[in-house]
Structures are given as structure tokens and as C-alpha cells.
Amino acid sequence: MDGYLEDIHIYRQSGDQAVQKNLGRTWLETSEFATGNVSLTLRKVQPADEGTYSCLVKSRDWSSSAATMLSIAGTGEASIEILVPQGQGLELICRSHGWFPKPTVQWVAESGKSLSPDTAMHQDSNQLFSVLSRVTVTGEEVGEVTCQILNPLVQTEEKSTVLLSSE
Template sequence: MEVQWKKITDGQMEDIHIYREFGSKPTLKYLGRTSSPTDGFATGNVSLTLKNIQPADEGTYICSVKSRDQSADTATMLSIAGTSEVFFEILGPQGQGLELACRSHGWFPKPTVRWVTQDKQRLSPDTAIHQDSKQLFSVLSRVTVTGEQVGDITCQILNPLVQAEKKTTLRLSNHDELKTRCDALSRELEFRRARSYMVPITLDEAWNHSELAVSSDQRTVQHKPSAQSPNITKVPVVVGREAFASGHHYWEVQVWDGLDWELGVLTETVRGRLKERSWWDDLPEDGVWSLRRVKGEYWPEEADAKMQSHTVQLPVVGLHLDLEQSTLSFYNIGTSDRILEISIEGSTKLYPFLRPGLSKAGEKGKPLTINPNTDWDFPNRVLC
């Protein structure tokens, strides 16, 4: 006796699985995806199990049973349906409203999408539905809501074959609250994008002031003068080993509770002069871009005005060097907020530098530590 499973594909008969009394085997195309009961002939169960279902498996299947004396066959139709979870995204301000989106992937057949408000009012979205190489459909649907459309906003995706629905809902507040939330999300998204460019930074003891102590992992620096130390000469800074001439670069420095410190970048020219000069009252204005804290106040002044409006302390500062836009930005990690953005004039190579606060002779100053975490990765959109 022999059992043959076949499928009609585009009008052509396709062999799938052959089952005989001494064993069974699938055709090469279905290898690893089909099976039949091992005791099928003894029990009369010669059914076919099809695994890892794909949209292409949809169609008419024929089971043919043959013996030496007779044969019989039957057919059945297999329909495929796929659904998936739906995710909301807040894309940001759009005109006088807020642009929202919902995404989903893994639908079959082609789904339908609709947006509704809390009072069942339908919105008019801009919807794109695409089919991938496995014939599965992905959905990206966008809609802009205004301040009057408050309450629950729902994105519904429906599988028309099995009438299965997946949906996600976002609750919107009034216009002012909506704008406040949108602004906060936009700031966080900007910070997340900046932090996705995190790079490892280490301190170069060859460009280190003699009274600055650098840790063995070359990430922490603090002022550590001797008890017999005279008045300090040269600017007490330490320069990073890494130099940047293009692209995006982000790093973080823990400033702890130090009242005095300075963080930023300097040119290769300034770096060379740090070694050559036997003394220096302060860093030069040209070729240095930085954020500085002196006796609890921040410089430049616009950074101080920004920080005075915050109640959150500043234990860690994030620095984003964007050499595509020629800017250096400083972030308050506690609030994901940008403190300051500085325009950088053209330079072939820039080095990070740290300047800890000075301490009294024989005492240790407040340390500055570079965050060693370099595996940070953020999505490009904020998911709700």
C-alpha cells in the first residue's frame, strides 16, 4: 500500500510526501516540514502534519491511497491566516497636531486598518501595506490628531479571512498636556539618538598634568598635590587618547558632587601647546570648546540659566560631538535634556579633555570618571 500527498500549485500537481508500509519521506522541497504517523497503516491514520506554515502553503491538498487492487483519493482546501501585535509610536509635532503611527508585521492575507477615537469617530490615516519575500504583509499607518481629539485613540488592524483583530490604544490629554508630553518625548528622542553614538574614551597620561592622578583603567582623574607642592603651574587638564576628525561621537563623564570642573574638546594644536608651555593661567579661547562649572555656577552663561531651572542634580554629563553639523552638545543624564550646544570651527582633529577641580595641598580633589559603558543602543523612535 502507498499514500501520496500532493498539492495543486498554480494549476500544477506538486508531490509533497510519500508514505509506504516500510517508511515515508517528504520531497526535497518539504524536507523537515512534513511527517506522518509511524503506525499509520496499522491504525488507519495516514494524515499529514505540515510544520512551519508559510503563506505559500495555501491551496488544495490531495490525499491518494493506492493498493495492488484499488485506489481512492480526497481533497481539502488549506487557508492560511496570520496576525501579529500592533505597536504605537509618537512621531512628534505635525502642524498644529501630533503625528501618531502604528506598526505591525506578519499578517496574511492583506489586512485592513482603521483609526477610531473614544467617541467612535473615524480618522483618516495615511496607510502603507507592503508584502515581503515570504508573502507576509507589514503595516505602517500614520495619523495626525489635534488638541480637540483627546481621550483614547485606537489603531485597529483586521485579518479579513478569520475576522481576527489586533489593536493598540493611546490616551491623549488636552492640548497643553499633549504639547508638554510631545516636547518631553522629542527631547528624550534627541538624547537617545546622541547616546547611540557612544564610543570608548581613555585618558592619555602622556598629556597629563603632573599633579593629576589617573586611575589604572585610565578613566578616572583627580587633583592630588603633595603637601610640599608650590602654587600650581600649567593648566591642570588631562587629554584623551582618542582623536576625532569626522562622524558622531558620544561619551559620558561622572562629575559626582564636584563644584569645579571643565569638560570638552580641544584641537591638536592646543594639545601640543599643553606640553610645550611651562605655565598657563588658563586654556586659550581659540581651539577649545567646553562646559565649565566654577563654584557651583556654569559657563557659558546660557548653560547656567538652563541648569538653574532644573531641580535634578547633575551627576553625569553626556557629550555629543557631531562633526557632520560641527557642534558639541552637553546633556544632563538625569533629565535627558540638552544643557548646551556649541558650534565648532573647522579643525582636522579634536581630542576630549577633562579638568577636575583643584584641592588643597596634601588632599585629594573631587574625581572625574568616564563612563565605561559603550554597548548602549537606542531605537530611533520612542515607543509607547
């Protein structure tokens, strides 16, 4: 919300007439008002929706307000591709899309050997991150090799594993 206030849903009732203004992604269940429930539903949440949301309810005799912070987190599925051997080993490529905020990537080998990936991340027009991470493994690297992608906000991890044999 970048420090400014923006009305995303307004409900007014004058007699039997109700007027609503919204972004097309918000919904108020007006039948719940009598029980004190003034919950706002936000559909198709995007990273740009992150921020503080305030609710103000006014009547002739009283008013009340509340605020809450909305944090957005997104994850994607990871997949590994194995490229034809080049020179001294196999090139493994890990791909994923749909991450928010920017994730961390690491490669883990069963042998405990440290793998040094070349990782690139790009953000699309919806602010979601895509990951492309490459690592080369040599002939002596056998067993499971795993690409792990972690969302630092919610500590959610996606991973993909390949099994390499010396044959």
C-alpha cells in the same frame, strides 16, 4: 499551488523498506496506518502553502483518495508610536507585521471623530504583509485613539490604543 500538482510527501513500502520524499516540513505518523490514520503534518506553514491537498492511498486490492483546501491566515501585534508634536497636532504611527492575506486598517477615536490615516502596506519575500499607518490628531482630540488591524479571512483583530489628554 497555482494549478499544478506537486508531490510533497510520498511513502512507499516494499517488504521492510520504506522510502520517503518530502520538503523537510512534512511528517507522516506511519505507526497510525494500521488504524486507518494517514494524516499529514505540515510544519512551518507559509502563505505559499495555501491550496488544495490531495491524499491517495493504494494497495494491491483497493485505493482511496481525499482532498482538502488549506487556507492560510496570519496576524501580528499592533503598536502605536507617538511622534513629537508637528505643527497642528501629534502624529501617531501604527506598525504591525506578519499579516496574511492583506489586512484592513482603521483608526477609531473615542470622540467619534473620523480620522483619516495614511496607510502603506508592503509584502515580504514570504508573502506576509507589513502595515505602517499614520494619523495626525489635533489638540482638541482627547481620550482613547485606537489603531485596529483586521484579518478579513478569519475576522481576527489586533489593536493598540493610546490615551490622549488635553494637558
